[in-house]
Amino acid sequence: MNIGAAAEHSGLPAKTIRYYEDIGLLRASRAMNGYRDYTSDDVHRLKFLQRARSLGFTVEECRQLLSLYADKNRDSADVKAIASNKLDEIDTKIAQLQSLRAVLSHLIANCHGNDRPDCPIIDDLAGEAH
Amino acid sequence: MNIGAAAEHSGLPAKTIRYYEDIGLLRASRAMNGYRDYTSDDVHRLKFLQRARSLGFTVEECRQLLSLYADKNRDSADVKAIASNKLDEIDTKIAQLQSLRAVLSHLIANCHGNDRPDCPIIDDLAGEAH
DNA sequence: GCTTGAACTTCCAGTTTCTGGAACCTTTAT
DNA sequence: ATAAAGGTTCCAGAAACTGGAAGTTCAAGC
Numbered sequence: 213m214n215i216g217a218a219a220e221h222s223g224l225p226a227k228t229i230r231y232y233e234d235i236g237l238l239r240a241s242r243a244m245n246g247y248r249d250y251t252s253d254d255v256h257r258l259k260f261l262q263r264a265r266s267l268g269f270t271v272e273e274c275r276q277l278l279s280l281y282a283d284k285n286r287d288s289a290d291v292k293a294i295a296s297n298k299l300d301e302i303d304t305k306i307a308q309l310q311s312l313r314a315v316l317s318h319l320i321a322n323c324h325g326n327d328r329p330d331c332p333i334i335d336d337l338a339g340e341a342h
Numbered sequence: 343m344n345i346g347a348a349a350e351h352s353g354l355p356a357k358t359i360r361y362y363e364d365i366g367l368l369r370a371s372r373a374m375n376g377y378r379d380y381t382s383d384d385v386h387r388l389k390f391l392q393r394a395r396s397l398g399f400t401v402e403e404c405r406q407l408l409s410l411y412a413d414k415n416r417d418s419a420d421v422k423a424i425a426s427n428k429l430d431e432i433d434t435k436i437a438q439l440q441s442l443r444a445v446l447s448h449l450i451a452n453c454h455g456n457d458r459p460d461c462p463i464i465d466d467l468a469g470e471a472h
Numbered sequence: 473g474c475t476t477g478a479a480c481t482t483c484c485a486g487t488t489t490c491t492g493g494a495a496c497c498t499t500t501a502t
Numbered sequence: 503a504t505a506a507a508g509g510t511t512c513c514a515g516a517a518a519c520t521g522g523a524a525g526t527t528c529a530a531g532c
Binding site: 214215216226230245246247248 | 510
């Protein structure tokens with residue numbers, strides 16, 4: 213599969229896919245004509261990258277995440293440690309998103325136009341850091 | 343409150359807070375000595391920014407989000423439109439995080455060491471884009 | 473009151489993560 | 503055969519920080 217199709221399937225621009233290859237995040241094999249050639253497995257990884265990046269994981273974190281299900285030679289305990297670490301991060305992110313969601317949906321429901329900026333409920337929700 | 347305290351409370355480095363002021367995202371008033379002076383309301387906004395950024399919203403999106411609960415003079419229908427737009431984005435992000443979570447937790451539970459790279463369940467989950 | 477160190481200020485340069493564009497080659501369609 | 507579409511590399515620029523220099527202000531101890 214050419215880079216254009218891989219881009220379409222993964223949701224990443226071709227430019228970005230080439231960049232990821234540049235920095236050694238995901239290299240594709242080449243066809244005889246010199247074009248990059250992506251397997252469906254590559255595309256899965258690209259999708260995975262697209263998501264993880266759009267959710268605020270850094271490229272280095274993505275590298276770790278990818279290594280989790282790409283590296284056959286890694287010690288199982290190792291995998292578990294890194295993965296459960298990432299699980300915690302994901303759970304935190306989910307909680308934060310749900311809190312943001314609560315702020316916004318409350319905004320829509322109750323605070324339109326009149327007393328918004330100082331709405332104590334919003335302040336409360338927005339302040340519920342962790 | 344000085345920038346150091348604001349940084350501590352918001353979870354953002356002072357450098358980043360100054361940068362946000364540079365680009366007009368959140369400007370603080372100044373004390374007589376020239377130091378930036380943050381109200382608790384400012385700190386709420388900073389916390390809000392910290393979260394939204396770490397969850398993959400761009401600075402411009404954050405600007406929009408902030409305007410939602412900062413702008414008294416905006417038409418209520420306007421606010422609702424932008425906010426429900428953002429709600430959808432947040433819901434998508436939550437769904438994606440939950441999918442990532444499923445991938446990882448399955449990895450931890452079932453695919454350690456032996457048949458990981460081609461584990462069909464992982465492929466399935468990772469491929470479940472939207 | 474003086475000094476020292478931490479915290480503040482601005483400014484400029486460098487990093488990360490893309491993104492756009494030029495110049496050129498390959499494939500596909502007419 | 504030719505034109506358009508899509509691939510290649512390379513280099514430059516943008517977005518969002520981040521580090522460091524040079525100088526000012528504040529708080530604490532002698």
